[in-house]
Amino acid sequence: xxxxxxxxxxxxxxxxxxxxxxxxxxxxxxxxxxxxxxxxxxxxxxxxxxxxxxxxxxxxxxxxxxxxxxxxxxxxxxxxxxxxxxxxxxxxxxxxxxxxxxxxxxxxxxxxxxxxxxxxxxxxxxxxxxxxxxxxxxxxxxxxxxxxxxxx
Amino acid sequence: xxxxxxxxxxxxxxxxxxxxxxxxxxxxxxxxxxxxxxxxxxxxxxxxxxxxxxxxxxxxxxxxxxxxxxxxxxxxxxxxxxxxxxxxxxxxxxxxxxxxxxxxxxxxxxxxxxxxxxxxxxxxxxxxxxxxxxxxxxxxxxxxxxxxxxxx
DNA sequence: CCTATCGGGACCTTTTCGGTCCTGTTAGGC
DNA sequence: GCCTAACAGGACCGAAAAGGTCCCGATAGG
Numbered sequence: 001x002x003x004x005x006x007x008x009x010x011x012x013x014x015x016x017x018x019x020x021x022x023x024x025x026x027x028x029x030x031x032x033x034x035x036x037x038x039x040x041x042x043x044x045x046x047x048x049x050x051x052x053x054x055x056x057x058x059x060x061x062x063x064x065x066x067x068x069x070x071x072x073x074x075x076x077x078x079x080x081x082x083x084x085x086x087x088x089x090x091x092x093x094x095x096x097x098x099x100x101x102x103x104x105x106x107x108x109x110x111x112x113x114x115x116x117x118x119x120x121x122x123x124x125x126x127x128x129x130x131x132x133x134x135x136x137x138x139x140x141x142x143x144x145x146x147x148x149x150x151x152x
Numbered sequence: 153x154x155x156x157x158x159x160x161x162x163x164x165x166x167x168x169x170x171x172x173x174x175x176x177x178x179x180x181x182x183x184x185x186x187x188x189x190x191x192x193x194x195x196x197x198x199x200x201x202x203x204x205x206x207x208x209x210x211x212x213x214x215x216x217x218x219x220x221x222x223x224x225x226x227x228x229x230x231x232x233x234x235x236x237x238x239x240x241x242x243x244x245x246x247x248x249x250x251x252x253x254x255x256x257x258x259x260x261x262x263x264x265x266x267x268x269x270x271x272x273x274x275x276x277x278x279x280x281x282x283x284x285x286x287x288x289x290x291x292x293x294x295x296x297x298x299x300x301x302x303x304x
Numbered sequence: 305c306c307t308a309t310c311g312g313g314a315c316c317t318t319t320t321c322g323g324t325c326c327t328g329t330t331a332g333g334c
Numbered sequence: 335g336c337c338t339a340a341c342a343g344g345a346c347c348g349a350a351a352a353g354g355t356c357c358c359g360a361t362a363g364g
Contacts (some may be wrong), residue, residue, distance in 0.1 A: 002233065002272070004154050004242045005321065016260040022173045028340065037258050041324055048342065051234050061331025064340045073176065077268065081154060090156045108168040119275035120154070123268065132264045180309070193355055200311065213362025217311045284343065 008084045010038045011046045015055070015080060016132045019072035046084065053083030068130040077132070078124035088124065124143030158237045162190045163198045165205070166283045167232060169217030171224035198236065205235030229284070230276035240276065241269040 008041045018027060033043035047066050050056045055075060056066045076104070082088055089112045165188045185195035199218050202208045208218045209229060220227070223247060234240055243265050 002154065002156050002237065002240050002242065007245055009324070010322095015261050015331080016209055020260070030340090036260070039323065042322070043363050044341080045323085051341085058341060060329075060339095061330065061342045066341085085154065090155050091161055107225065108165050108172070108188070108286060109284045110286060112286070116275065119278075120272050123271035125273075125276060127268055132261045134262060135263070136262060141315090161351075182309090191354065194353070196310080197354085203310085210310060211362090212308095212310045214308050214361075215363065216361085218310085 002090065003055060004081055005040075007046060008081045010036065010042065010091065011050060011084045012080055012129075012132060014038065014043060015050070015072075015129055016077070017068070018056070019129050020067050020133060021138060024067055026059060026063070026067045028065045032066065050080070055078070055079060072130040072133075073128050075129040076125045077127040077129065080129065081124065085115065086124070088121045089113075090120065091117070110125050112118055139152055154242065154280065156233055157192075157237060159198060162194065163202060163236045164229065164232055164281075164284060166190065166198060167202070167224075167281055168229070169218070170208070170218070170220050171281050172285060174221055175223065178215070180209060180217045184218065201236050202289045204286070205285045207231060207235055217266065223280040224285075225280050227281040229279040229281065232259045232281065237260070240273045241265070242272065243269070252299060262282055 014032050014152050017032060017035050021027065029044040030040055030049070033040040036043065038046075045056070047056060051058045051066070055069055057064050057069045058064070078088060164278055168185050169184060169187050173179065181196040181199050184199070185192040188195065190198075199208060199210070201217070203210045207221055209221045210216070210218050230240060
């Protein structure tokens with residue numbers, strides 16, 4: 001199957017939780033890990049990657065934590081995945097890395113992947129983080145016991 | 153990065169080579185492996201998977217081999233990947249397998265992946281095998297020394 | 305019958321994923 | 335001004351999967 005790693009998946013879940021709070025509010029790695037049901041060190045590692053990519057802002061020291069750097073509407077799933085896994089693309093071909101494939105000079109499919117990769121990236125860019133929030137059929141968001149849930 | 157496995161990549165290269173021959177012609181696993189620069193056992197394994205999926209037909213015995221089951225225009229990249237890697241989807245969620253994810257009841261992104269997965273699958277379904285053949289800018293195909301090459 | 309070919313596994317090696325831990329560094333609060 | 339709660343940045347490790355090899359059986363031309 002075409003898969004992203006669990007790390008990217010977790011990252012999206014964590015950011016989704018962050019997007020459900022007032023923008024600018026801070027959350028500790030521990031807090032976000034608990035809410036997302038992800039081991040704390042793993043969540044911490046993810047948040048570091050996301051910070052380096054500029055998707056979240058970090059504050060150190062007491063009462064520090066992480067907060068979204070931008071409005072959830074302006075953060076795309078493509079960006080999140082790229083921040084955690086690197087450039088998006090089904091193959092090495094066409095992601096910009098030259099010489100990544102040693103079959104390059106004989107490959108029958110050479111150069112044909114770029115449009116496909118672009119189509120997939122476009123599909124992911126079109127999905128903002130805000131669209132990942134659980135919603136009721138009428139578009140209303142609900143929260144139960146601190147954990148985001150789809151309304152029954 | 154979002155990646156398909158090398159196996160799927162090789163499979164597409166092999167089928168691309170097959171698609172450049174007269175339809176109905178047979179090629180041994182050994183022959184296809186040599187042309188695609190893939191180890192013979194690996195090519196053989198791939199061809200078995202593709203046969204099981206009905207994308208290629210096999211003939212045993214002397215002068216046996218593999219041939220495309222359908223016109224290259226009617227075989228999509230999505231089908232090829234699915235034949236080798238299984239169902240297409242960025243996450244387990246939404247590929248039909250219930251209970252695959254043990255975070256299901258707490259997942260903030262629950263149910264939001266299906267449209268994304270579908271968008272990607274659609275993008276891959278829209279690319280027929282015939283589109284993977286190397287072509288000149290005018291759409292003409294060239295072959296050099298038995299290996300498909302893009303015209304200089 | 306003999307041999308080239310596919311069919312279906314078992315099996316091994318390498319990579320990388322997923323996760324842990326440790327040692328700084330920063331900054332608020334007492 | 336120290337103390338401590340938080341992030342920063344690695345090193346490291348086990349498990350799982352990918353990638354590849356090999357073997358033996360079945361089939362079908364010659």
